[in-house]
Amino acid sequence: MTGDVINFADKFDLIDDRWKPRVIAEMNDYQFKLAKIEGEFVWHDHEDTDEAFIVIDGELRIELRDGHVDLSAGEMYVVPRGVEHRPVTDGVVHLMLIEPRGTVNTGVEGGEMTADNDVWI
Amino acid sequence: MTGDVINFADKFDLIDDRWKPRVIAEMNDYQFKLAKIEGEFVWHDHEDTDEAFIVIDGELRIELRDGHVDLSAGEMYVVPRGVEHRPVTDGVVHLMLIEPRGTVNTGVEGGEMTADNDVWI
Numbered sequence: 001m002t003g004d005v006i007n008f009a010d011k012f013d014l015i016d017d018r019w020k021p022r023v024i025a026e027m028n029d030y031q032f033k034l035a036k037i038e039g040e041f042v043w044h045d046h047e048d049t050d051e052a053f054i055v056i057d058g059e060l061r062i063e064l065r066d067g068h069v070d071l072s073a074g075e076m077y078v079v080p081r082g083v084e085h086r087p088v089t090d091g092v093v094h095l096m097l098i099e100p101r102g103t104v105n106t107g108v109e110g111g112e113m114t115a116d117n118d119v120w121i
Numbered sequence: 122m123t124g125d126v127i128n129f130a131d132k133f134d135l136i137d138d139r140w141k142p143r144v145i146a147e148m149n150d151y152q153f154k155l156a157k158i159e160g161e162f163v164w165h166d167h168e169d170t171d172e173a174f175i176v177i178d179g180e181l182r183i184e185l186r187d188g189h190v191d192l193s194a195g196e197m198y199v200v201p202r203g204v205e206h207r208p209v210t211d212g213v214v215h216l217m218l219i220e221p222r223g224t225v226n227t228g229v230e231g232g233e234m235t236a237d238n239d240v241w242i
Contacts, residue, residue, distance in 0.1 A: 005198050025197060026171075027170075028171050032197065075129065
C-alpha cells in the first residue's frame, strides 16, 4: 500500500500547543501542516514562497499591511510571497497550511514564536 | 489587497458537471482545484507528480492496483507519482485536488474523460 488516509480531526486531537505547525503529509516537495492557533502571531513574510491557509475550524483574520481578510471554516486564502501578514484570532482556530518543505512559520523575521520545522504527527 | 478569500461551498455551487476540475487558487506553480465527481473514473497515473486528494463532502474510494483507500469528509490522501489509481464513488463527492499547474485529470492515459485544464471558477 502506498500511504495512509489522514483524518484531520484525529490529527488535531494530537495537538495541545499553539502556533506550532505539524506536518501530516507531503506532495512532491510541498507539505501539508496542521496547527492550532490562538491570539496574535508576529508580522512576517516568506520571501521565497506563497503560503496557502485553509481554515478547518474557527474564525481567522489575516492582517495585511493594506487591510485584512477574514476566513471561516471551509475557506482558504493564499498569501503571496513577500507579502507581510499576521494571523490573529479571538479563539482557537484549526488551521491547515500548505507550503514548500522547509518553510519556517515566522518567515524571514524569526523570533521567539519560531517553531521547530518538519515535525510530523 | 492581495487576492480573495475563497469559500469552497460557494465555488461548488458553480459546478454542475462531474469529473471536471476547476481551479480556485494558485500557490507558486501549484493549483487548488475543486470537482464534483460521481461514479467510476478511469485508471490512470501521473508520471511526474504526486497528487493530493481532500474530501470536502461525501465518500470517496481510491482504488489502487494493490488495494484501495476510503476517504470521508475531512480526510486526505496523497497518491504518489507513477501509482495507478481510480477514484470511485457511490454518490456525489465534493473533492479538492492539489497538484502542479498543468496536471491533466487523466494523467498519461488520456481518453474521453480528459477534462480541459486550467479552467478557473
